Amino acid sequence: MLTGDDQRTSRIAVMAVVFFLVFDFTALALNIWLSKKIERQAIAINLAGRERMLSQRMVKALLQLRSSRQAKGDVSASLGELKQTFDLFDNTLQGFASGHETQSGTNNPLFLEPVKGDAARKIVGRAQGLWDPYRDKVATLLAGGAAMLDQTLPVAIAAAEESNLPLLRLMNELTTELELQTQAEASRIRVYQGSAFVLALANFFWALWLYRQRLHFFGRNHDMLDEIINKIAASVLVLDEGGAIVKANNTAERMFGYRVDELTGFLLRNLVKGDKQNQRGLRKDGSSFPSLTEKNEVTLDRRYLCIVTVLDITQQRITEAHLSSLAYHDTLTQLPNRLLFDDRLRLEVAHAQRRNQRLAVLFIDLDRFKPVNDTYGHEVGDLLLRAIALRLKRCLRESDTVSRRGGDEFTVIVTDVCDYAHCERVATSVLEELSTPFVIDGLELHVGASIGVSIFPDHGEETHVLLGRADESMYAAKAGGRGRICIYGAV
Numbered sequence: 001m002l003t004g005d006d007q008r009t010s011r012i013a014v015m016a017v018v019f020f021l022v023f024d025f026t027a028l029a030l031n032i033w034l035s036k037k038i039e040r041q042a043i044a045i046n047l048a049g050r051e052r053m054l055s056q057r058m059v060k061a062l063l064q065l066r067s068s069r070q071a072k073g074d075v076s077a078s079l080g081e082l083k084q085t086f087d088l089f090d091n092t093l094q095g096f097a098s099g100h101e102t103q104s105g106t107n108n109p110l111f112l113e114p115v116k117g118d119a120a121r122k123i124v125g126r127a128q129g130l131w132d133p134y135r136d137k138v139a140t141l142l143a144g145g146a147a148m149l150d151q152t153l154p155v156a157i158a159a160a161e162e163s164n165l166p167l168l169r170l171m172n173e174l175t176t177e178l179e180l181q182t183q184a185e186a187s188r189i190r191v192y193q194g195s196a197f198v199l200a201l202a203n204f205f206w207a208l209w210l211y212r213q214r215l216h217f218f219g220r221n222h223d224m225l226d227e228i229i230n231k232i233a234a235s236v237l238v239l240d241e242g243g244a245i246v247k248a249n250n251t252a253e254r255m256f257g258y259r260v261d262e263l264t265g266f267l268l269r270n271l272v273k274g275d276k277q278n279q280r281g282l283r284k285d286g287s288s289f290p291s292l293t294e295k296n297e298v299t300l301d302r303r304y305l306c307i308v309t310v311l312d313i314t315q316q317r318i319t320e321a322h323l324s325s326l327a328y329h330d331t332l333t334q335l336p337n338r339l340l341f342d343d344r345l346r347l348e349v350a351h352a353q354r355r356n357q358r359l360a361v362l363f364i365d366l367d368r369f370k371p372v373n374d375t376y377g378h379e380v381g382d383l384l385l386r387a388i389a390l391r392l393k394r395c396l397r398e399s400d401t402v403s404r405r406g407g408d409e410f411t412v413i414v415t416d417v418c419d420y421a422h423c424e425r426v427a428t429s430v431l432e433e434l435s436t437p438f439v440i441d442g443l444e445l446h447v448g449a450s451i452g453v454s455i456f457p458d459h460g461e462e463t464h465v466l467l468g469r470a471d472e473s474m475y476a477a478k479a480g481g482r483g484r485i486c487i488y489g490a491v
Contacts, residue, residue, distance in 0.1 A: 038185075049409075058086060058160065095111070096124045096127075099113055175406075237268065336401060341411055363409070450477040
């Protein structure tokens with residue numbers, strides 16, 4: 001029979017095991033929650049980037065209307081393009097401001113939640129202030145149709161010329177702010193994850209302390225103690241002075257693939273290899289797994305024992321890799337995204353400063369990509385973007401970095417640039433690769449690109465200046481006609 005103290009200690013031990021499981025599942029739930037939050041943030045970042053592209057498309061549609069009107073041609077297609085772009089831009093901006101239904105990058109309905117944080121809300125508020133008068137003039141044009149173009153089109157174009165560039169800058173600021181929010185959110189949740197893990201370990205060691213206390217009553221409580229450690233989700237190994245295993249729980253049997261009786265007398269160093277930063281458990285079948293080991297020394301009846309816990313952290317590593325991929329890579333092309341590109345640009349600029357070298361930033365915007373989406377659908381468009389990513393990587397060196405900025409925009413870092421001619425040769429090589437027809441699902445597709453270039457340190461020494469000037473140069477290349485290269489300074 002167990003005494004009252006024994007029964008109370010048993011209940012506490014069971015509670016310790018229950019709390020350990022609760023903390024363990026809490027850490028797992030936090031991982032899942034963080035994945036979903038980063039996914040939502042990634043969608044918001046992509047939509048902010050898309051707003052920038054939509055603003056340019058509205059300007060293009062207005063200019064096409066003017067050209068068609070002057071040529072006395074059919075304006076219905078241009079009006080349709082303007083209406084589609086106007087509605088998508090307006091719905092998305094409303095979503096950022098107060099929540100609204102819009103369309104995702106794959107053309108599916110999506111409810112966009114309002115942005116959070118004072119800085120992001122202020123940026124959206126400023127964007128609305130610019131957009132509202134611009135919106136009214138474009139809405140008046142669309143309501144009047146072709147019959148009223150002579151009166152409404154000049155007013156709408158004037159509003160576009162006044163508001164387009166400030167809107168572009170605000171959408172860039174919003175994208176950057178959302179990226180900063182994502183980084184801050186990820187850091188905060190990782191603190192929660194770490195706290196839950198520490199609490200789980202602390203609770204686990206509490207359970208071990210209770211186990212040590214119960215060892216004094218091992219003879220009459222042997223079965224109960226075995227039941228406790230066998231319920232623990234980590235391997236528990238009891239070692240003697242020489243490091244040989246004298247007892248192991250059932251989890252150790254499952255984790256390492258040895259029977260409990262086979263583990264008896266085994267040396268810990270034959271089961272776990274490496275240091276704390278890169279530790280691996282070794283299974284009987286020769287396979288291994290990433291592990292985390294903690295040791296707790298005790299003395300029982302003047303006999304030294306070491307209680308070792310071994311955790312299989314395979315799932316944790318998979319989750320961390322998945323979160324890292326979500327945060328730093330474009331899910332469609334697997335290229336680095338804006339976050340990773342900007343980090344690499346800061347690093348390469350620092351290297352170039354130390355070595356007194358040049359580097360170039362290429363801002364690439366695809367030509368004739370939208371007609372592919374409109375004609376053949378987004379599935380073909382996505383396959384085309386993947387093929388473009390492969391070609392870009394193929395025509396650049398390993399030391400260069402290519403990323404998808406968003407939509408049909410890509411950015412490239414070219415290191416060790418000798419001179420302007422070297423930079424122009426690289427850009428020309430990229431242009432030729434993208435001008436070669438693509439064959440997607442049996443379709444021959446023709447796209448091209450307009451490329452803007454800025455060079456460090458000639459055109460700036462800060463990353464945001466280099467990117468901004470490459471972006472400006474790309475728009476200058478667009479204005480000069482498709483399939484052109486423009487180096488900053490020639491703008």
